[in-house]
Amino acid sequence: MKVILEFHLDNHLPLDAASLLPDRILASSKPELARTQVNYGNETYCLGELCRITIEDRGPHALIFTGDTQNLHRAGFGLTVGRLEIHGSVGSLAGAEMTGGELEINGDAGDGLGVAMRAGLIRVKGNAGDRTGGAYIGAERGMTGGMILVEGNAGNETGEKMRRGLVAVAGSAGELAGLDMLAGTLLVGKRLGKLAGLGMKRGSLVADSCPTLLPCFSQACCMDWVWLRLLFYELRSKNFPVPEDWLNSPFTRCTGDHTELGRGEIILHEL
Amino acid sequence: MQINGVNIEDTFAEAFPMWMTRLIITADSLHWAQVAGNYTAGLAISVVGCSCEAGIDTILQETDTPDGRPGVAVLIFAFTHEALEKTLLTRIGQAVLTTPTTACYNGLESADRVKTGAKVRYFGDGYQASKIIGSRRFWRIPTADGEFVVEEAFGVAKGVGGGNFLILGENRLAALKAAEAAAAAIGTAPGVIAPFPGGICRSPSRPGSRYKNLRASTNAAFCPTIRTRLESKLPENVQAAYEIVLDGVSEQAVDNGMRLGILAACLPGVIKITAGNYGGKLGPYHFHLHQILKGETA
Numbered sequence: 001m002k003v004i005l006e007f008h009l010d011n012h013l014p015l016d017a018a019s020l021l022p023d024r025i026l027a028s029s030k031p032e033l034a035r036t037q038v039n040y041g042n043e044t045y046c047l048g049e050l051c052r053i054t055i056e057d058r059g060p061h062a063l064i065f066t067g068d069t070q071n072l073h074r075a076g077f078g079l080t081v082g083r084l085e086i087h088g089s090v091g092s093l094a095g096a097e098m099t100g101g102e103l104e105i106n107g108d109a110g111d112g113l114g115v116a117m118r119a120g121l122i123r124v125k126g127n128a129g130d131r132t133g134g135a136y137i138g139a140e141r142g143m144t145g146g147m148i149l150v151e152g153n154a155g156n157e158t159g160e161k162m163r164r165g166l167v168a169v170a171g172s173a174g175e176l177a178g179l180d181m182l183a184g185t186l187l188v189g190k191r192l193g194k195l196a197g198l199g200m201k202r203g204s205l206v207a208d209s210c211p212t213l214l215p216c217f218s219q220a221c222c223m224d225w226v227w228l229r230l231l232f233y234e235l236r237s238k239n240f241p242v243p244e245d246w247l248n249s250p251f252t253r254c255t256g257d258h259t260e261l262g263r264g265e266i267i268l269h270e271l
Numbered sequence: 272m273q274i275n276g277v278n279i280e281d282t283f284a285e286a287f288p289m290w291m292t293r294l295i296i297t298a299d300s301l302h303w304a305q306v307a308g309n310y311t312a313g314l315a316i317s318v319v320g321c322s323c324e325a326g327i328d329t330i331l332q333e334t335d336t337p338d339g340r341p342g343v344a345v346l347i348f349a350f351t352h353e354a355l356e357k358t359l360l361t362r363i364g365q366a367v368l369t370t371p372t373t374a375c376y377n378g379l380e381s382a383d384r385v386k387t388g389a390k391v392r393y394f395g396d397g398y399q400a401s402k403i404i405g406s407r408r409f410w411r412i413p414t415a416d417g418e419f420v421v422e423e424a425f426g427v428a429k430g431v432g433g434g435n436f437l438i439l440g441e442n443r444l445a446a447l448k449a450a451e452a453a454a455a456a457i458g459t460a461p462g463v464i465a466p467f468p469g470g471i472c473r474s475p476s477r478p479g480s481r482y483k484n485l486r487a488s489t490n491a492a493f494c495p496t497i498r499t500r501l502e503s504k505l506p507e508n509v510q511a512a513y514e515i516v517l518d519g520v521s522e523q524a525v526d527n528g529m530r531l532g533i534l535a536a537c538l539p540g541v542i543k544i545t546a547g548n549y550g551g552k553l554g555p556y557h558f559h560l561h562q563i564l565k566g567e568t569a
Binding site for chain 1: 299337340400403404409418420
């Protein structure tokens with residue numbers, strides 16, 4: 001069964017999509033859905049006023065957002081179970097505080113993708129904004145579990161204060177990737193931006209290259225890492241594009257941030 | 272019943288439940304994976320005198336292992352859950368961790384798991400690190416050639432131990448050749464091992480002994496040199512016998528291993544194939560030779 005919400009939002013006001021979760025929506029009738037209250041700008045509307053609702057009985061269970069989706073914020077917020085597909089780009093805080101289920105964004109995601117996420121899977125076909133897998137501003141911890149796969153680039157502070165889980169970015173990451181990282185894994189298929197790993201205590205940044213490695217990181221050794229093989233095969237099983245030449249290549253390990261615990265690592269394909 | 276002129280006795284092998292686990296050991300080359308597998312299964316021949324029974328189940332190609340390197344699957348069997356957990360820690364810590372380039376993964380999906388990798392990690396002396404990949408947690412323990420990666424938990428389940436058959440030959444050479452063929456055939460069967468040296472046991476045993484401190488003693492009825500002193504189970508024209516013992520992940524795996532082994536052992540010079548049992552009093556699994564070989568007569 002699929003429920004398709006085709007949004008027709010004629011201005012740039014934000015729509016808070018946090019209440020539109022698959023388990024609730026798929027359990028509702030069409031009239032109930034049409035009466036569902038959502039916050040749009042500073043007013044409350046019935047969902048039926050903002051989108052066309054289509055219910056298809058065929059196919060796997062999924063909730064689909066389509067149409068004018070770029071101003072949907074907090075899509076998949078707190079998702080626990082089920083599948084939410086967004087056919088287009090989406091606003092900020094998509095998948096924040098997820099504890100399960102699957103969120104697929106067939107476009108770009110705004111800032112705060114998967115902030116404070118605890119479990120589940122987020123897949124973004126396009127680019128992701130700042131603080132992907134990171135923490136709310138002022139919070140002690142970012143993502144504590146789950147997996148975020150971004151097939152494009154990611155913005156600044158990707159994986160900020162990340163505690164556990166995996167963020168994989170097929171393209172490049174902006175500045176301050178892994179900022180104050182506590183643990184977990186951030187993989188970047190291309191380049192890490194400036195100040196990567198600043199303040200990281202534990203955890204792993206894996207990337208093709210890092211043109212400006214901080215001086216508080218020290219080169220340890222270069223080798224074929226078994227755990228990276230496990231990671232690469234896991235990502236490939238999720239249809240994430242891992243470069244072919246990574247599978248049997250040595251990677252160089254740099255430990256740091258030595259102004260912190262120094263138990264983190266930046267592992268680079270090309271140093 | 273006869274197969275290739277070899278008499279198959281209408282009897283059954285008696286087997287019993289054992290706790291088991293399955294390890295996947297990988298390395299940079301198959302050679303080192305096999306070295307680790309063989310040492311892991313070292314002196315794990317019979318629970319009569321060892322803490323467990325173990326052996327390499329199968330060779331794994333790169334496509335069949337979690338890290339894309341060649342490997343082996345090792346089966347380990349013990350009588351109790353606790354004994355299995357204890358010996359697993361010893362064997363991974365002593366044999367797998369120490370072998371160049373190896374990694375060790377759980378090879379048995381089971382709700383019942385023992386956290387052996389979580390204990391092995393302490394060898395890292397505080398420098399170890401964990402990684403959760405997918406739903407599995409791994410430990411990275413620094414070593415002088417890089418890192419030893421070990422999965423945190425290993426599945427354990429009830430398997431079947433003590434499947435067996437005996438090959439009775441007109442002379443030692445014929446019996447041994449047949450036993451070698453049987454062991455090789457069992458080596459191709461999935462989910463089953465023959466834990467004795469080379470897969471062959473030259474000293475079938477029976478529970479108990481006239482000496483009170485011994486748990487088992489020689490099965491005199493199959494020893495040709497003393498056939499004149501007791502009620503021998505060896506026909507007059509039999510000069511030597513070998514036993515094949517099998518442990519498997521399931522009744523079906525042992526059944527299949529026995530079938531393949533017996534068929535391979537039906538060679539010239541083999542007089543009879545029989546099996547060891549204790550009248551049905553030892554274990555709940557009874558492998559009747561004629562049922563196993565149904566449709567195979569020639």
